[in-house]
Amino acid sequence: MSQIAQLSEAEIEERFHITGTLPIAFLLVGYARTKDQFTVSFGGGEEMMLTTLLDAQPAGDRLIFDCSGSAEINRHLLASGRNVFAGRPAGIHVQFTSGRATEVVFEGGKAFAVPLPKHVVRLQRxxxxxxxxxxxxxxxxxxxLTGGKLLNFPAHDISVAGIGMTALTLPDGLAPGDRLENCHFALPEDEHELFFSASIRHITPQVGRAGVQQWRIGLHFENMPAVEENRIQRYIAKVERERHELLAK
Structure with a gap:
C-alpha cells in the first residue's frame, strides 16, 4: 500500500494526476462507456449520491452525469458549489472535483453537467x-488480539482500505499478518461506530520529533461494508475541504 500521505504535492501530481482537457475527457468518456458508477459528495461533504457518467465533452468543457431519483437530492446537488466524484472502475481508485452542476437534457432525458475537472487523481491498483x-x-x-488483549491506538492516517496508527509501546504478540476481530472506531460527529475485522500489514519502528521511540502500525480493513466505506470517503472529503479552506485564508 502506498504511503501517499507522505509524498509531496509535486510527487503526488507526477505519479497520480491526469491533467489536460483532452486526456481527462478521454478518460471520463471511457468510464461513461463502461457505465462505471461514482459517488458524488456535495453540500460541503454532508450529502452524497450514486451516479453514472454519461459523456465528457471537451469542446463544451462539461461532464454529463445521471441525476438522482430523488427530487430533493437533485435540488441539494444543484445548490452545491463543489462536488467530489469518487469511484473504483476496474478496482482502481479514481477521484476528481468539479464545480456547480446545471440541469441539462441528454439523449432525451434529464441529466446534470459540471465543468470538466482540472485534474483527475487515478491511483495505481x-x-x-x-x-x-x-x-x-x-x-x-x-x-x-487473539488472546483477548484490548488494543487502543490513535490514528495517524486513513483511507477507505485501511488505517495507520501510532503506538508509543508495542504490545506483546503483535505482528504483521495478525488478524484482529471486533475492531471499531468512531468518525467525528457520526452517531454510530464502524465495526470490522482487519489484518496488520506492517509494524515500522521510528523515532518521533522529540527523539521518542514509537511504532507505526498499518492496518488493512478486511470486511468493511460498502456503506461504511462511503462514510470514510465522506470524512476524507470533509477533512480535505477544511484544509483547503484554511490554506485559502
Whole structure:
C-alpha cells in the first residue's frame, strides 16, 4: 500500500494526476462507456449520491452525469458549489472535483453537467488515497488480539482500505499478518461506530520529533461494508475541504 500521505504535492501530481482537457475527457468518456458508477459528495461533504457518467465533452468543457431519483437530492446537488466524484472502475481508485452542476437534457432525458475537472487523481491498483487525520483530536482505534488483549491506538492516517496508527509501546504478540476481530472506531460527529475485522500489514519502528521511540502500525480493513466505506470517503472529503479552506485564508 502506498504511503501517499507522505509524498509531496509535486510527487503526488507526477505519479497520480491526469491533467489536460483532452486526456481527462478521454478518460471520463471511457468510464461513461463502461457505465462505471461514482459517488458524488456535495453540500460541503454532508450529502452524497450514486451516479453514472454519461459523456465528457471537451469542446463544451462539461461532464454529463445521471441525476438522482430523488427530487430533493437533485435540488441539494444543484445548490452545491463543489462536488467530489469518487469511484473504483476496474478496482482502481479514481477521484476528481468539479464545480456547480446545471440541469441539462441528454439523449432525451434529464441529466446534470459540471465543468470538466482540472485534474483527475487515478491511483495505481494497489494505491489508495490516504489523508493524515487531525492531530488535535485523533481518531481512536479499538481492537483485540487473539488472546483477548484490548488494543487502543490513535490514528495517524486513513483511507477507505485501511488505517495507520501510532503506538508509543508495542504490545506483546503483535505482528504483521495478525488478524484482529471486533475492531471499531468512531468518525467525528457520526452517531454510530464502524465495526470490522482487519489484518496488520506492517509494524515500522521510528523515532518521533522529540527523539521518542514509537511504532507505526498499518492496518488493512478486511470486511468493511460498502456503506461504511462511503462514510470514510465522506470524512476524507470533509477533512480535505477544511484544509483547503484554511490554506485559502
Amino acid at each position: 494497489r494505491d489508495t488515497f490516504r489523508i493524515e487525520t487531525p492531530r488535535g483530536k485523533p481518531l481512536q482505534f479499538f481492537g483485540r
